[in-house]
Amino acid sequence: MEKSRKKAALWLLVIPYIGLLWPPLYNVREPALFGFPFFYWYQLLWVPITATLTFIAYRSTRHDD
Amino acid sequence: MTTDIDGTALAVFLFFFALVTVLGFVASRWRKPETLAHIDEWGLGGRSFGTWITWFLVGGDFYTAYTVIAVPALVYTVGAYGFFALPYTIVVYPFVFMVMPILWKRARDFGYVTAGDVVHGQYGSRGLELAVAATGVIATMPYIALQLVGMTAVLKALGLHGELPLAIAFIVLALYTYSAGLRAPALIAFVKDIMIYIVVIAAVALIPSKLGGYANVFASADAAFQAKGKGDLLLAGNQYVAYATLAFGSALAAFMYPHTLTGIFASNSGKTIRKNAVLLPAYTLLLGLLALLGYMGHAAGLKLDSANDVVPALFRTLFSGWFSGFAFAAIAIGALVPAAVMSIGAANLFTRNFWKAYVDPNVSDAGEAKVAKLTSLVVKVGALLVIIFLPTQFALDLQLLGGIWILQTLPALVFGLYTNWFRAPSLLAGWFVGFIGGTFLVWDAGWKPLHLISLGGEPFSIYTGLLALAANIAVAVAVNAVVPARTPARA
Numbered sequence: 001m002e003k004s005r006k007k008a009a010l011w012l013l014v015i016p017y018i019g020l021l022w023p024p025l026y027n028v029r030e031p032a033l034f035g036f037p038f039f040y041w042y043q044l045l046w047v048p049i050t051a052t053l054t055f056i057a058y059r060s061t062r063h064d065d
Numbered sequence: 066m067t068t069d070i071d072g073t074a075l076a077v078f079l080f081f082f083a084l085v086t087v088l089g090f091v092a093s094r095w096r097k098p099e100t101l102a103h104i105d106e107w108g109l110g111g112r113s114f115g116t117w118i119t120w121f122l123v124g125g126d127f128y129t130a131y132t133v134i135a136v137p138a139l140v141y142t143v144g145a146y147g148f149f150a151l152p153y154t155i156v157v158y159p160f161v162f163m164v165m166p167i168l169w170k171r172a173r174d175f176g177y178v179t180a181g182d183v184v185h186g187q188y189g190s191r192g193l194e195l196a197v198a199a200t201g202v203i204a205t206m207p208y209i210a211l212q213l214v215g216m217t218a219v220l221k222a223l224g225l226h227g228e229l230p231l232a233i234a235f236i237v238l239a240l241y242t243y244s245a246g247l248r249a250p251a252l253i254a255f256v257k258d259i260m261i262y263i264v265v266i267a268a269v270a271l272i273p274s275k276l277g278g279y280a281n282v283f284a285s286a287d288a289a290f291q292a293k294g295k296g297d298l299l300l301a302g303n304q305y306v307a308y309a310t311l312a313f314g315s316a317l318a319a320f321m322y323p324h325t326l327t328g329i330f331a332s333n334s335g336k337t338i339r340k341n342a343v344l345l346p347a348y349t350l351l352l353g354l355l356a357l358l359g360y361m362g363h364a365a366g367l368k369l370d371s372a373n374d375v376v377p378a379l380f381r382t383l384f385s386g387w388f389s390g391f392a393f394a395a396i397a398i399g400a401l402v403p404a405a406v407m408s409i410g411a412a413n414l415f416t417r418n419f420w421k422a423y424v425d426p427n428v429s430d431a432g433e434a435k436v437a438k439l440t441s442l443v444v445k446v447g448a449l450l451v452i453i454f455l456p457t458q459f460a461l462d463l464q465l466l467g468g469i470w471i472l473q474t475l476p477a478l479v480f481g482l483y484t485n486w487f488r489a490p491s492l493l494a495g496w497f498v499g500f501i502g503g504t505f506l507v508w509d510a511g512w513k514p515l516h517l518i519s520l521g522g523e524p525f526s527i528y529t530g531l532l533a534l535a536a537n538i539a540v541a542v543a544v545n546a547v548v549p550a551r552t553p554a555r556a
Contacts, residue, residue, distance in 0.1 A: 013159035020152040021309040027145075027300045035279030039299055043151050044353045050155050051346045054162055058343050063336035 009060035016050040070224035071381075077390030078223055078397070081260070082234070085253045085398050089241030092248040102431040104178055107246035107438060108413045109331045112173060116340050118251055122406070123328040123341060124348045125254030127319065128154075130215030130400035131208075133261070133355060138372035140359030144286065144296035146304055148356055149311045154349040157316035162342035165320060166335030167482045173330075179410075180326055180478050181418030187481040190489030191422060196496050197474045198418035201323045202411045204467035208322070209407045209448035210460040212400040214373070217452070219393040222377030228453050234397065235404075239445040242405045243438050247331055250405035257402050260395035262351065264380075268361075268392075269354040272383055276364040279357075286360035303525050307515050310528035318472040318530060323410025324403060404445065412440035462512045466504060469514060469530040473499035473537050491545035499537030503529055 019025070020043065029037040036044075096113065098106045105111060114122060132150070139147030168183065177183050181198030185191065213231060220230050241249045273279050283298060290296035300308055319325060332338055362375040369378060376396070380389040416437040421428050428436070451460060477492045506516050506529045515526040 010163070013162060016156050016159055017313075020156055021313055023300055023305045023308050027305070029299065032280070035273075035281070035283060037283060037298060039145060040148070040283075040353075040357070043148065043155075044350065046152070046155050047346050047350045047353065050158060051343055054158055054343045054346075057159075057162060058339050061339060063334070063339070 009057045012053040013057055015053055016046060019049070020046055071386045071389070073386035074381075074390030074393065075223055075225075077387050078394045081256075081391070081394035081398065085256055085401065086237055086241065088252050088256065089238070089245060089249045092241065092252040093245035095245075095248050095252055100431075101246065102434045104413065104416060104430065104433040104437055105176070107434045108178055108409055108416075109327065110247040110251055112331055113333050114251065114331050114337070115333055116337050116344070119328065119332040119337055119341050120344055121254040121258050122247075122251045122331070122402075123325065124345055125258050125399070125402040126250070126324050126328050126406045127345075127403075128261075128348045128352055128399075129208075129212055129403040130396050131211040131403075132352065133396050133399055134215045134218050134373050134376055135211075136352065136356045137359040137362070137376050140356045141362045141375045142296060142359075142372045144290055144298055145300050146297075146308060147359065148353075149308050149315075150356060151349065151353045152309075152312040153315040153319075154352055155346065156312060157319050158342045158346055160316060161320055161345075162339055164479060164482070165329050165342075166338045168326075168479070169329055169332065169335055169338055171482065178330065179323065179414045179417050180321070180474060181414055184477050184481070185418070185422075188477075188489040188492070190493070193477055193489045193493050193496070194418050194422065196493060196500075197477050198414045200470050200474050200496075200500065201321075201414050204471040205323050205407050205411045206444070206448060206451070207460045207463035207467050208324075209404050209411075209444065210451045211464050212404040212407075213448060213452040214457055214460065216397050216400040218373050219377050219396045222374070222381055223390070223393055231452070232449060234401070235445060235449050238401050238405060239408075239442050242408060242441055242445070246438070247327065247406065247409055250402045250409075251331075253398065253405075254402045257395065257398040260391065261399055264392045264395045265351050265355050267388070268358060268380070272358070272361050272365075272379065275383055276361060282357070282360050282364040285364035285366075289363040303523060305525070307526040307528065310531045311514075314472060314528040314531035314534070315468060317475060317534070318468050321471045321474050321478060322407075323414055324407040327406055327410040327413065404448070408441040408444040408448075409437075411444045412437040415440045465512070465514045466507055469503040469507060469533055470500055472530045472534050473503065475534065476538055476541055487541060487545055488548075490548065491541045494544045495537040495539075495541030498540045499533040502536050503533030506532065 026039055026042040031038055033041045093101060098111050101107050136150045171183060175186050177186060179198065180201055181194045184197045185194035216234065217231055273282055276282055287298050329338060358376055358379055362379055365379060365382060367375065367378050369375060380392045384392065416433050420436050473496050476495055480487050507514055510516060514529050516529045516532055517524050517526055
């Protein structure tokens, strides 16, 4: 049970690839934010999202090395 | 742009350059080991770097001076397409998180220093080891040369023309790297990265306010692209595949390079590496904002001889003398750190996988360190000569190829961490096909890393590196399945 939850946390690391490697998903201007077209702020937003997902994976990894 | 000498800027620049030179020489006494005459100490800093040193070192080494100059230059020229560096430097970290701690453990447990060592240890094949090591060295050489291109851009903006200032900077770098090894760039990286953070944060906070805000920055860039008829704020439909495959392929290649692997092997635990996969994206945020300097160049109405001048010209135009001197010092020092680590990575490969393998198998630990130190000097002088005597475009083309080449070492280096199924001849065949095929496709496209594909519908471009990697893996799998094993696979 515990182990499968830890495995599941590693699957979170797949999410950034889906969010970023399919450009038609975000290749638009609107909605703009602080003057940034969507294309730009969407990709910048993935930096903290990816760091957070990686942090969750980090928390659920056993560091026996 | 004007290129007369600004006294204040030059003085600030020289101050910081002198500061890191002192640090570089002092570094041989920093975290002093029992002896520096061992490749583990000279070339990997004793495998003792914790979270913070690794963060500064890998950050300073991966986000290079050339990046600071070239990414905004590309965005300035082509627009959205140049922004692929952002998804690239995001998706690289889940990969680092999953793979690099396993690779680190393998290297630590068996005392491996290079990718070539790992491959030789896994497969016992001198041929595959040589392929991986040689690929590493030739992919790194033009990368070092490009750091010099980054440095030249700021020296030019300071009014320092000609090759002499560049040569002096590089010789100083070569000397302290020789004496202190990886400790020198690790220590200098602290200064460099803090300076770069200050510069970029100041730039993205202050410049837009001088140029009418971000909305105006994007609008000006849009207008400039319309007027020029080249470039766009968004991707064209036929650029989707190129954008995504460049990002993904570059991310897979990034930590196959000797300089990034050196940073990984030098850390003190798998946990340190995982923690860094969480923390290193801070640099990516910086890179994304830095890329927008390309658009600010349009908003400021700069007239440039070369797109590579966009960042230096922007700073010179919009910042006061002392701060532009500070910014230029940050970029120039930003060239020294990766150049040092790259030359150390290449020197380690030469020593372990060529010298020890073929010239002197019984070389002592001290002998290894000596060979590596001398090689690092030769590598740096070589890069300097390339930049002085060959056209810059040559280094640029070679660096593009370097990315494609280094990606072809991924199956040999990484697959063995997860399975014992593959054997050396199959991986070598795959590497050969990927390397030669990839090089041919790039040459065929006029030295462009993109290959045009048409699957019935509209033709689209795809990153050649990824295409070559697919062929590489397909050949390795096919050969491995067809050719029977002569001896049982090694565990």
